[in-house]
Amino acid sequence: MQLSGAKTGLRFHGAFADTAKRFGIFELLERWVGRSGDLQVRTLTSYLKLVNRAGLAYILNFSLMRVEEAWNLRAGCLDVEHDKSFGDIFLLRGQTTKTLSDSDALWVTSPSVEVAVRAMEVISLFRSLHASHLEASGLAGRYLTDSYHEPWLPSRKNDDHSLRPSIPPYAALLGQYDKLFDLERLRITTEDLKLARLATPSLPEEYQVGAVWPLAWHQLRRTGAVNMQASGLVSDASLQYQLKHITRAMSLYYGQNHSRVRLEEKAHTLYVRTMYETLGRELQQLTSERFVSPHGDKRKAEIVRLISPEDAKKMIGLAKKGTVACRQILLGVCSSRVPCPYGGIDNIAHCGGGDSKDAKPCPDVLYDSERLDAVDDLEHILKERLATAQDGSPLMESLVAQQRSLKSFRRVIGSANGR
Structure with missing residues (x-):
């Protein structure tokens, strides 16, 4: 009409x-x-x-x-x-x-x-x-x-379209x-609050169990940095605790062989800070019964002697100084403060003492009892590869050495758990 x-x-x-x-x-x-x-x-x-x-x-x-x-x-x-x-x-x-x-x-x-x-x-x-x-x-x-x-909206002649609109809060x-x-998915749980306070001890009072998480755009940026640190590609092993050492693992994360692309400086700084906060949280967990030294309680005590499970700021400081190290490996963590020539990420032969029948586990390793599922997966992979490996080949020797390390891991964790 x-x-x-x-x-x-x-x-x-x-x-x-x-x-x-x-x-x-x-x-x-x-x-x-x-x-x-x-x-x-x-x-x-x-x-x-x-x-x-x-x-x-x-x-x-x-x-x-x-x-x-x-x-x-x-x-x-x-x-x-x-x-x-x-x-x-x-x-x-x-x-x-x-x-x-x-x-x-x-x-x-x-x-x-x-x-x-x-x-x-x-x-x-x-x-x-x-x-x-x-x-x-x-x-x-x-x-x-x-x-x-x-x-379909009314035209406003006085609008100045050269001005950028303000950014609405997330x-x-x-x-x-x-x-x-789903607001129920956004409610803070007890575990959420525990982890948040480990990272930021001075959280304001609005962060309470049952409250809706206060969303902010910056949290997305920070979460990206946390995920980078937690990924298997941008790891402590590849970075050697120092972001200035650009390694192949890091360049793969930053776009498959494009590590020369310059990240803007603030993002770089945020990543470094988040990396140390993540390290600090990992250090706090090392004193728990979850981690076991294959050389006994005395050796574990020597490794964790500087660690305070209650003092997050202190742990971040230790991580920054490199006084205490915590590099994730397949069997748990490596506490060595120098780069390891044997691996630990893709090969565990040395970590568990599988180099030879008489070798002992690395003195810097702490086995993680929560890595049993990962160990099961690795054992399955080793068996599959052994089935096709040539007798007497370097590959065969490496796979057998890793199997010996797995046996060491199971024996130590089983003993710690009373099995």
Whole structure:
């Protein structure tokens, strides 16, 4: 039906809910932003904002960017380099100015970020087409998060589109989009609080068991750093407790042989700090009965003599100074403060004294009783490889040596557990 006053040139095509059904998006909108069947055109606006915010969180989760840096990414920021040996390498390209000035900085990211960036680019393009005052500047000129409006919203002539909109708090999503998060999954458990206070003893009172975790964008950045430290690729063994020693393991994590790509300085600093906090937490656990020395309680006491299970700050300090070491290996941890020439990550022959029939376990090793499942898996792999190994070959000798180390591990852990 033609609207009264044909000057507008607009036509009424029915209720928005009917239009949404006709285009197959009714269920989608109702699932994420609909309220009690009241589906209006502003619901689509709300959904586009939700996709944008989710995309922002996605980018932060899979990079070490600050929220300000991700907020100011532009369309076309995702680069994919093709390497014959390592496949596709995904890079985010943007600007960093907080600790250094670089208008073309790079962050290595996960391939899964592509879906978020593409969705944000589509929304940005759609909004920019409505901004008649804006010159068509091409794909690379628009921000992924912009201040332009959808065509169905009232035009505001006084808006200054040269100004970037302020960044909404991450926690605000809880109130704006009540279908996005399961609040019960966000409630702090006793174990959550215990681990959080190990890392940050001075947590404010708002962190209480049963309370909803106070979300902040920076937590995503910090979590990324923690996961890097906890991954099997960026390990204490490869870094040798010093981030300045760029090793192959670290370069693999940073985008498969792209360790020369410079991470922005603040991310580097955050990673180092988080690495030491993680080391501090690991050191605190070494005094528990979970860890056993194959050379007896006296040797374990010598290894952990400086460790205080209650003093997290002290442990972080010891980790920074290198006074006490805690390098994860397949059988537990290695307390050696110097790089090990024998491995321990991919070969345990020396750790458990399997080098020869008369050899003893390494004096720096502490067996971890919680590694039994991993030991079972390794034993299965060794048996499979032994079945095809050539008699008398170096591979055969290495596999047999590792089997001897596994027997040592089982014997020591079994004795500690009274078996």
